[in-house]
Amino acid sequence: xxxxxxxxxxxxxxxxxxxxxxxxxxxxxxxxxxxxxxxxxxxxxxxxxxxxxxxxxxxxxxxxxxxxxxxxxxxxxxxxxxxxxxxxxxxxxxxxxxxxxxxxxxxxxxxxxxxxxxxxxxxxxxxxxxxxxxxxxxxxxx
Amino acid sequence: xxxxxxxxxxxxxxxxxxxxxxxxxxxxxxxxxxxxxxxxxxxxxxxxxxxxxxxxxxxxxxxxxxxxxxxxxxxxxxxxxxxxxxxxxxxxxxxxxxxxxxxxxxxxxxxxxxxxxxxxxxxxxxxxxxxxxxxxxxxxxx
Numbered sequence: 001x002x003x004x005x006x007x008x009x010x011x012x013x014x015x016x017x018x019x020x021x022x023x024x025x026x027x028x029x030x031x032x033x034x035x036x037x038x039x040x041x042x043x044x045x046x047x048x049x050x051x052x053x054x055x056x057x058x059x060x061x062x063x064x065x066x067x068x069x070x071x072x073x074x075x076x077x078x079x080x081x082x083x084x085x086x087x088x089x090x091x092x093x094x095x096x097x098x099x100x101x102x103x104x105x106x107x108x109x110x111x112x113x114x115x116x117x118x119x120x121x122x123x124x125x126x127x128x129x130x131x132x133x134x135x136x137x138x139x140x141x142x
Numbered sequence: 143x144x145x146x147x148x149x150x151x152x153x154x155x156x157x158x159x160x161x162x163x164x165x166x167x168x169x170x171x172x173x174x175x176x177x178x179x180x181x182x183x184x185x186x187x188x189x190x191x192x193x194x195x196x197x198x199x200x201x202x203x204x205x206x207x208x209x210x211x212x213x214x215x216x217x218x219x220x221x222x223x224x225x226x227x228x229x230x231x232x233x234x235x236x237x238x239x240x241x242x243x244x245x246x247x248x249x250x251x252x253x254x255x256x257x258x259x260x261x262x263x264x265x266x267x268x269x270x271x272x273x274x275x276x277x278x279x280x281x282x283x284x
Contacts, residue, residue, distance in 0.1 A: 010247045011218030046247055052254030059251065076153030078215060079249035081223025089231060105152045105188055107221035109201065112194030 001030025004066035004092075006084070007037040011077030013044045018124065019072060022097070025128050026070060029135045033062040063087060068138060070131070073110060073118075074099040081107065088115050095119060095134040097127055143172025146208035146234075148226070149179040153219030155186045157241075160266065161214060164239070167270050168212060171277045175204040205229060210280060212273070215252060215260075216241040223249070230257050237261060237276040239269055 003026055007019040020038030036042060047055055059079075063069070069087040071080055073096045087094050096118045098106045105111075111118055119130040145168055149161040162180030178184060189197055201221075205211070211229040213222055215238045229236050238260045240248045247253075253260055261272040 008218070010249050044247075045245065046250060052250040053256065054254070055250035056254030073220060076150065076218045076220050077249065078218050078220075078223035078226070079251035081220035081225075082227045082249070082251040083223075084220070085224045085227030085231075089227075103187065105186075107152050107219065107224070108188060108194040108197035109221035109224040112196070112198030114195065 001068070002066045003030050003032045004063050004069045004083075004087070005032050005034045005037055006069065006071035006080045008072075008075040008077035008080060009037065009042060010044050010046050011079070012075050013042070015072065015075050016040060016042070018099075021124055022070070022072060022127060022131070026131060029131075030067070033066060034059070059083070060086070063092075064090065066092060068092060068135075069094040070134070071096045072099075073097065073106060074101070074104075076107070081110070084110060084116065088113075093138050095130070097121060097130060099127075143210070144208045145172045145174045146205050146211045146225075146229070147174050147176045147179055148211065148213035148222045150214075150217040150219035150222060151179065151184060152186050152188050153221065154217050155184070157214065157217050158182060158184070160241075163266055164212070164214060164269060164273070168273060171273075172209070175208060176201070201225070202228070205234075206232065208234060210234065210277075211236040212276070213238045214241075215239065215248060216243070216246075218249070223252070226252060226258065230255075235280050237272070239263060239272060241269075 023032050023038040069092045098120050100120045121127040165174050165180040211234045240262050242262045263269040
């Protein structure tokens, strides 16, 4: 099982520790292709070895290769929005995890889209249960 | 000429005055379908009359209807990233305007994508010139 995990990089790294914890948890279900999203040294300046076109090409290849997509959508990100749209085009099994916070709302283009499964959570433990449910259901329909 | 202007709402409203100025400027070239993006009273809580599915359905219909898309991509936004991807799928003529700032970088999924035209600017006057060039070139190739 290959998993594409999407999270914000240049949109802001406020959630980087959470991404790392989610990636570590998700790894029990398969190979997370985008492990670098959880890197604690990866700042919002982004990757520095690959140029932007290289990053785009690699990430699109990983997205095509992935069996499932898990996106953490609490931090607004152009790249994550773009990836969710492409994953939808590719009919990937996808879960969007959104951490509920006062005075914040998920984009209507994501939250109002009936093709996209959104799971709201408050704690890491809740997110883990949602991830378990997603993989158990995915198994069921294969 | 129908124009879809994309800018951040729930991703953050720091640029709302700029969106209004851009929309007013762009209006000389046609009808801006998404004029509400520049509304000064529209907060990051988003629209309150339509529910999310209604917003999604309306915005996707406007995107299909639009002859051109202009996206202001300086404030990270899931919705704008999503819309850019769908506009790319629809082969829309599109311009992404990015305000260059120190220690900030545009998403590699947008900036590294050879299908997407990015114009960097520093001042409103520069953005206006880029918009003029975009419409004049669009006319040329029609």
